[in-house]
Amino acid sequence: MSRLEDFRDRVGSSGPVCVRGGGTRWLVGGPPSAGSREVRAPSGVVSFDPAEMTVVVGAGTPLTELTDALSEHDQEVALGAAPGATVGGVLAVGWSSLRRARIGSVRDALLQADCVGANGALFTAGGPTVKNVSGYDLCRLLVGSLGTLALIGQVILRTWPSPERTLWMQGPSTPEAARDACYRPSSLLWDGRLVSVCLEGYGADVAGEAAFLAANLGFSEMATAPTLPPHRSRWTGLLPEGGLLEVGSGVVHGPVAVDARKPEPGVAGLAARVRSGFDPEGRLNPGRDPYRIAA
Amino acid sequence: MEGGASARHLYSRDGSIITAGRVGVVCLPDSTDQVAACVRIALDHGRAFVPRGAGTGLTGGAVPCDDPVVISTTRMDRILEVDVDRRIAWVEPGVVNLDLTRHLEGTGLHFAPDPSSQQACTIGGNVANNSGGPHCLLYGVTSVHVAAVEVVLPDGEVVVLGEEEGEAAGYDLRGAFVGGEGTLGIATRIAVRLTPDPPEIRTMLLDFSTIEEAAATVSAVIAAGIVPAALELMDQQVVRAVEPFANAGYPLDAAAVLIVEIDGLAAGVEREIEVVARVAHETGARTVRVAADDGERDRIWKGRKAAFGAIATIKPSYYLHDTVIPRTRLAEVVSGVNEIADRHGLIVMNVFHAGDGNLHPILVFDDREPGVMDSVFAAGEEIVRLSLEVGGVLSGEHGIGLEKRRFMPLLFSPASMEAQRVLRDAFDPDGVANPHKVLPSGSSCGDIKELPEVPEGVWV
Ligand SMILES: Cc1cc2nc3c(=O)[nH]c(=O)nc-3n(C[C@H](O)[C@H](O)[C@H](O)COP(=O)(O)OP(=O)(O)OC[C@H]3O[C@@H](n4cnc5c(N)ncnc54)[C@H](O)[C@@H]3O)c2cc1C
Numbered sequence: 001m002s003r004l005e006d007f008r009d010r011v012g013s014s015g016p017v018c019v020r021g022g023g024t025r026w027l028v029g030g031p032p033s034a035g036s037r038e039v040r041a042p043s044g045v046v047s048f049d050p051a052e053m054t055v056v057v058g059a060g061t062p063l064t065e066l067t068d069a070l071s072e073h074d075q076e077v078a079l080g081a082a083p084g085a086t087v088g089g090v091l092a093v094g095w096s097s098l099r100r101a102r103i104g105s106v107r108d109a110l111l112q113a114d115c116v117g118a119n120g121a122l123f124t125a126g127g128p129t130v131k132n133v134s135g136y137d138l139c140r141l142l143v144g145s146l147g148t149l150a151l152i153g154q155v156i157l158r159t160w161p162s163p164e165r166t167l168w169m170q171g172p173s174t175p176e177a178a179r180d181a182c183y184r185p186s187s188l189l190w191d192g193r194l195v196s197v198c199l200e201g202y203g204a205d206v207a208g209e210a211a212f213l214a215a216n217l218g219f220s221e222m223a224t225a226p227t228l229p230p231h232r233s234r235w236t237g238l239l240p241e242g243g244l245l246e247v248g249s250g251v252v253h254g255p256v257a258v259d260a261r262k263p264e265p266g267v268a269g270l271a272a273r274v275r276s277g278f279d280p281e282g283r284l285n286p287g288r289d290p291y292r293i294a295a
Numbered sequence: 296m297e298g299g300a301s302a303r304h305l306y307s308r309d310g311s312i313i314t315a316g317r318v319g320v321v322c323l324p325d326s327t328d329q330v331a332a333c334v335r336i337a338l339d340h341g342r343a344f345v346p347r348g349a350g351t352g353l354t355g356g357a358v359p360c361d362d363p364v365v366i367s368t369t370r371m372d373r374i375l376e377v378d379v380d381r382r383i384a385w386v387e388p389g390v391v392n393l394d395l396t397r398h399l400e401g402t403g404l405h406f407a408p409d410p411s412s413q414q415a416c417t418i419g420g421n422v423a424n425n426s427g428g429p430h431c432l433l434y435g436v437t438s439v440h441v442a443a444v445e446v447v448l449p450d451g452e453v454v455v456l457g458e459e460e461g462e463a464a465g466y467d468l469r470g471a472f473v474g475g476e477g478t479l480g481i482a483t484r485i486a487v488r489l490t491p492d493p494p495e496i497r498t499m500l501l502d503f504s505t506i507e508e509a510a511a512t513v514s515a516v517i518a519a520g521i522v523p524a525a526l527e528l529m530d531q532q533v534v535r536a537v538e539p540f541a542n543a544g545y546p547l548d549a550a551a552v553l554i555v556e557i558d559g560l561a562a563g564v565e566r567e568i569e570v571v572a573r574v575a576h577e578t579g580a581r582t583v584r585v586a587a588d589d590g591e592r593d594r595i596w597k598g599r600k601a602a603f604g605a606i607a608t609i610k611p612s613y614y615l616h617d618t619v620i621p622r623t624r625l626a627e628v629v630s631g632v633n634e635i636a637d638r639h640g641l642i643v644m645n646v647f648h649a650g651d652g653n654l655h656p657i658l659v660f661d662d663r664e665p666g667v668m669d670s671v672f673a674a675g676e677e678i679v680r681l682s683l684e685v686g687g688v689l690s691g692e693h694g695i696g697l698e699k700r701r702f703m704p705l706l707f708s709p710a711s712m713e714a715q716r717v718l719r720d721a722f723d724p725d726g727v728a729n730p731h732k733v734l735p736s737g738s739s740c741g742d743i744k745e746l747p748e749v750p751e752g753v754w755v
């Protein structure tokens with residue numbers, strides 16, 4: 001029996017069931033209801049084709065195992081680093097990397113997902129190629145769905161060449177001034193006073209932009225990437241005390257958890273129809289609500 | 296609203312080879328409210344509705360089935376807002392892709408998706424088909440560039456999916472809507488992301504004595520860890536047809552040429568040009584030319600852009616295919632496609648987005664030749680099957696529409712198609728939005744028989 005069929009059988013076709021990844025974001029969207037059976041998705045890198053820039057990997061694989069395999073060929077994926085997280089967990093939560101402006105949104109990283117549906121049957125969303133519009137885009141729907149539509153067993157992800165050099169610079173500036181001084185910086189963070197910029201690319205280009213930021217905006221090199229405050233919420237235009245804004249991504253990191261804004265009734269209704277369509281009996285990760293993202 | 300014979304004829308087909316469908320009535324709303332009203336009128340009369348942009352779609356997505364209400368976005372062509380600071384523009388769905396590009400000139404920003412039909416196709420159509428274009432290799436297809444979209448749902452309700460900045464909480468309903476081919480509702484306002492213009496752009500022209508070497512070079516460039524901004528292939532027949540228009544200096548004796556565009560900051564651009572040149576020499580390039588100035592660069596692209604129009608000079612009719620294969624298998628599949636065409640006694644012209652493995656074999660023929668259509672369809676099906684055999688997919692950018700419904704079961708299991716139907720039903724429980732498209736249905740709407748004229752000035 002293949003690992004996927006084995007996963008399918010463990011999920012079964014009745015009773016509440018939840019997937020445990022690394023447990024690092026276990027409370028995002030609320031804990032699964034008591035009494036849910038816990039299953040784990042298959043683990044391990046199945047195949048990596050650096051020349052194709054795609055990788056096939058079990059959803060239960062620790063993210064570090066995947067990133068190690070990719071870095072041997074100087075490649076990476078757009079899955080945000082979260083210590084202890086699994087590939088499936090990062091996809092289910094759907095938070096993009098801090099370096100989203102360079103490597104793209106996590107929603108653009110998932111090419112194909114082999115899943116088990118609420119009825120216990122295996123199905124495939126998407127396809128293996130880097131470009132694909134064959135049918136509906138179920139992959140994007142699955143990312144960020146907290147396992148409430150289907151349980152992901154194995155995925156194909158798109159990889160990208162890693163930058164030759166990464167350098168964080170910091171200085172007193174406005175986010176706009178820092179952004180306009182660089183060509184597509186990988187990340188821009190703002191704490192209300194200081195801007196931190198992540199420059200990535202070929203060494204000479206990074207050095208050139210760093211020198212420009214130093215000379216014109218008074219930036220200096222940072223020894224490490226900035227540390228983020230523990231809670232993540234949507235930017236509302238007001239920087240909270242001790243908060244750090246991810247400029248352009250609508251995300252603010254702060255010291256306290258803030259509840260997500262409720263969706264408009266029309267959107268909530270559509271979302272409810274999507275959820276009940278995929279899982280009529282509410283057996284997949286019951287208790288979790290992708291719209292209650294505060295954590 | 297129009298119901299006359301000429302309007303009904305005009306709206307009965309699109310850029311595909313699907314025979315005319317039947318239009319009930321054509322509506323030309325000019326606001327979201329009017330679109331919602333059109334949808335409600337359709338519902339009140341028990342009719343389905345079909346959203347329509349410029350009608351350049353190649354798979355019959357806008358072809359009406361069962362006398363529906365055709366809702367054309369032609370009059371909704373306003374660019375509502377350009378926010379240079381936040382790098383967002385709100386546009387109406389009928390805005391023509393190239394008009395947005397022109398409008399943004401001088402802002403230092405652009406809308407990245409550049410379908411070859413950009414002179415005619417609309418942003419609403421781009422969203423519905425999740426369209427691509429040469430520069431989507433590095434920058435991503437339409438979905439990557441759509442932040443939010445206002446949609447009139449199939450029950451007439453208006454919702455906004457997505458967020459101007461970053462990702463909306465919860466399900467990515469925006470992502471699900473993009474590529475929905477008009478079956479999930481009608482986009483009435485779209486917030487597109489704007490991309491900064493690159494500081495350096497260099498365009499290379501490489502030529503080869505065999506098409507296999509050109510294809511192998513594409514694979515080798517990607518394998519060397521380089522993702523160019525664009526990487527396009529044209530074979531000898533295309534080159535010979537376009538050179539008289541473009542005067543790009545394409546070598547007419549080459550079996551194939553590659554256009555490689557590298558952009559970004561100066562040092563990286565230089566480095567990548569060197570790597571591409573080295574790789575190309577190893578994989579058999581005869582010459583490697585780097586455009587010396589903007590004029591030369593424009594001529595190289597002009598040839599690529601003239602390709603589709605030039606095909607008309609070879610034979611009167613064409614059938615364009617769109618499949619994607621792994622980029623590492625290009626050389627063998629291109630040989631396979633040529634072999635299939637030979638076996639059926641057809642001419643095939645290859646001009647495609649090679650960098651992401653997106654094939655566009657164009658079968659050209661004279662449909663007055665007896666029996667030729669049977670060969671065209673047989674060859675087309677073999678090309679689709681060959682693409683799937685090597686691990687490819689049915690479509691890279693043109694979508695499924697009516698044309699490829701019958702191939703869906705070759706790629707997806709019944710359970711996988713059922714999952715897609717669940718998504719569709721959540722948006723459209725009553726099946727009124729562009730019925731019969733994408734997923735196989737019993738309907739015989741839109742027989743593939745008639746063939747379109749080659750449109751002027753557009754390119755694949
Ligand atoms: C010569 C030529 C070259 C082409 N090159 C490319 C290419 O390089 N890349 C590429 O991706 N495509 C290409 N195409 C295909 C086509 O141009 C694209 O799919 C385009 O995005 C369609 O836009 P349109 O406005 O013409 O849409 P239409 O053909 O009018 O409609 C296409 C689909 O979108 C739906 N639709 C339209 N507007 C809306 C709306 N507002 N809301 C919801 N649904 C809507 C329709 O129902 C239909 O299903 C090419 C076509 C031609 C003829």
